[in-house]
Each structure stands twice: as structure tokens, then as C-alpha cells.
Amino acid sequence: MSADPRDPRQRRAARKKPITVERITDAALEVVATEGYDALTIRRVAAVLGTGPSSLYAHIVTKDDIDDLLIGRLYAEVTLPEPDPAAWREQLVGVYTQIRDLYLKYPGISRAALAMVPTSPETLRVGEGILAILLAGGIEPRTAGWARDALSLYVSAYALEQSLVRQRRRQEDPEWVLSQEELLAHFTALPPEKFPQTRAHAAELISGTGPARFDFTLGLLMNNLAPTAG
Structure with a gap:
């Protein structure tokens, strides 16, 4: 028929x-x-x-295949600079800031990047670009590879923590997410005989914005990378 x-x-x-x-x-x-x-x-x-x-x-x-597709799609939006030996730290911060902001657009998506073996062309492209920046800065290959992994892990974890905080705030869970004022009051109310340092430096411990702490940690990691002599 x-x-x-x-x-x-x-x-x-x-x-x-x-x-x-x-x-x-x-x-x-x-x-x-x-x-x-x-x-x-x-x-x-x-x-x-x-x-x-x-x-x-x-x-x-498998679900891992979807994770690879997702990260590949996000990384397609990352712009890579031409590696500059005189500005390699600033270039790394710029690339990882792009990745952080892309992760933050989609709640929890950075989990897809954790423990994932990159296979998509765009994920490999960004990894290659980061490695090229590190090598241009005079970092020896093994150290550059390990540093790339450490920096990428931190950025993924940072974005995941931010997404969890946002989720808890939407759920109005006051026991999990405290304001800076509440946290300061909590720290300064601790028994002084048990927590003298936390009480004395409470304001410093909770200071700074998320982006400021992000830049600080990237700098902390990168500033311990020593270019090879010669």
C-alpha cells in the first residue's frame, strides 16, 4: 500500500x-x-x-561522551593568544578566565571536565594553546604539563564551588551559605583559647571577592613556575 x-x-x-x-x-x-x-x-x-x-x-x-561534547562546545568559544614570552602569565590568566566564565554560564558543567580524558578537537586545541603559552614562558615540558593540569583542575573546582553556592542560595539554605557579616560574627565568637588566630584575623580570612581570590590563586600557582635557564 x-x-x-x-x-x-x-x-x-x-x-x-x-x-x-x-x-x-x-x-x-x-x-x-x-x-x-x-x-x-x-x-x-x-x-x-x-x-x-x-x-x-x-x-x-556513555555519559562521558556527552561530557566531552559539552566541554568541546564551550572551548570552541575560547580565544587563544599568540604565545608571548614576555606576557605568558597574563595570557594564562586571560585564557583561564574565559574558561571560568564559560563554566559559570552552565551550573555545575565544570564537573564534566573533571577526570575527563579530552578527545574533542576543541578541547585539544585549548590544551595545546595553554601548553604553548607555558613553553613560551620558558617552562620545561614536564613542568608545563603538570602545571596545566593543576591550573585546569583549580579552575574546574572553583566554578563547581560557585555553582553549588548559587544552588544553595536559590534553595534558601541559610545553614550552608552565610553572608560575610554572618561569617565574621561566627569567627569572632569562637572561644579565644581554642581559636586565637581565627578570631584575631577573621576579617582578613573572609576578605576579597570570588574573582579576586581566583586571580590570586592562579598567580600563586604560576609564580612558582621557574623558567629554565638558557
Whole structure:
């Protein structure tokens, strides 16, 4: 029996878009943006695409594959400078600040970068660019590789902590997230015989904004990298 073009079911089937890596990535980002990273599963992505999980298996096999696609999509937006031996620290801060800001746009997405082996072209591109900056600064290759891992780990952890704080604030959990004033009052009320240093320096301990502390920690890590002689 021939197909009837007037059949609504057949028209919907004809209009149905094919599943592609790009559409999977778009749907995964939509889930993270609207529901948070904890909600991201293959089944949830399939539901956003209006299909079943088995339809995705031609492109992805596990949740790790989605993680790689997500980080690759974000890293495609990272602009890499031409490595400058005279400004390599500033260049690293610039690249990692871009990565931090991209992570913060999607709650918890930096978890996808933790313990992930990068395979997407864009993730590898950014890793190559960071390595090139470190090498241009005179850092020997093994130290540069380890430093890149340490810096990347810190940026991922920083963004994850920020997303958790935002989540708790939305849930109005006062026992978990305290204001600076509340934290200062808590520290200065501690028993002086047990916590003399915390009481005496409470204001300094809680000082600074998140971005200021971010820059401080990157600087702390980078300033301990010594260029090789010659």
C-alpha cells in the first residue's frame, strides 16, 4: 500500500530532524542550563530531542561522551593568544578566565571536565594553546604539563564551588551559605583559647571577592613556575 501524504503521522515523520552530534550537544546544554548538570543523562537528552535513548547510540555510547561534547562546545568559544614570552602569565590568566566564565554560564558543567580524558578537537586545541603559552614562558615540558593540569583542575573546582553556592542560595539554605557579616560574627565568637588566630584575623580570612581570590590563586600557582635557564 502506498503512503498517503495527507496522513499527519507520515508528515511528522518526514519533518523529523535527524539526530546529529550538534543536536545532541545543543540538547545537553539545554538540560544543564535549565535543570543543572545533575539532571544530565542520556535519557534526558533523548527526551529533549523527542526520541528514545537508543537513537543517540550511533553518536554516543556513555555519559562521558556527552561530557566531552559539552566541554568541546564551550572551548570552541575560547580565544587563544599568540604565545608571548614576555606576557605568558597574563595570557594564562586571560585564557583561564574565559574558561571560568564559560563554566559559570552552565551550573555545575565544570564537573564534566573533571577526570575527563579530552578527545574533542576543541578541547585539544585549548590544551595545546595553554601548553604553548607555558613553553613560551620558558617552562620545561614536564613542568608545563603538570602545571596545566593543576591550573585546569583549580579552575574546574572553583566554578563547581560557585555553582553549588548559587544552588544553595536559590534553595534558601541559610545553614550552608552565610553572608560575610554572618561569617565574621561566627569567627569572632569562637572561644579565644581554642581559636586565637581565627578570631584575631577573621576579617582578613573572609576578605576579597570570588574573582579576586581566583586571580590570586592562579598567580600563586604560576609564580612558582621557574623558567629554565638558557
